[in-house]
Amino acid sequence: MADPTREAVLRALAELWANGCPVPAPELRERLADVGLRRWRSVARRHRGRRLSPDQRVQDLVRGLVAAFEPDRALVGRLVRDYECVARAIADVVTSTEG
Template identity: 55%
Template sequence: MAEPARAVALAALTDLWDQGCPIAAPDDRERLVDIGLRRWHSFHRRHPRIHQPSHEARVRDLVRGLVEAVEAEPQLVGPLAKDYECVAEAIAAAVASSTREP
């Protein structure tokens, strides 16, 4: 896994926690980042027919993966899904920032 993306994502989740996001708790932060990065990088393997996915489609997929991995009953997440979206956007931004050329 790309260490720069992981470090940026961990820092972003720390900021989210400081802003009140309950999903980015310190105890689960590393697990969320690891799951999120793995899910982000495996998108094309899981969706081989989507050749040029939109950013939104990838983030929705990431939210779904995070919810399924973390929640005991994913179908009951409800409004908490917005917090998962914030986490997913932070992970997506970390990946984007680590793949940019200097």
């Protein structure tokens, strides 16, 4: 059974790619969606006792994506802005489809 949220995330990532964002390349989209959704959904377990604001959750997602896709986080530099776009797209989809 297909996960409608995951499918919506994949569409959002394809749109980002079409608009020039270099991070969600076609060969990375499936993994980006899986890592992003897992990270988003596990925030309560990783931040026990803390309620993060929406912006803090997006930044947490950015950290998770960078950790999963970049071998040396110190070298990410300005590319982090592109990861922020990906994280924002994932967050927007999840909040609109899962409530």
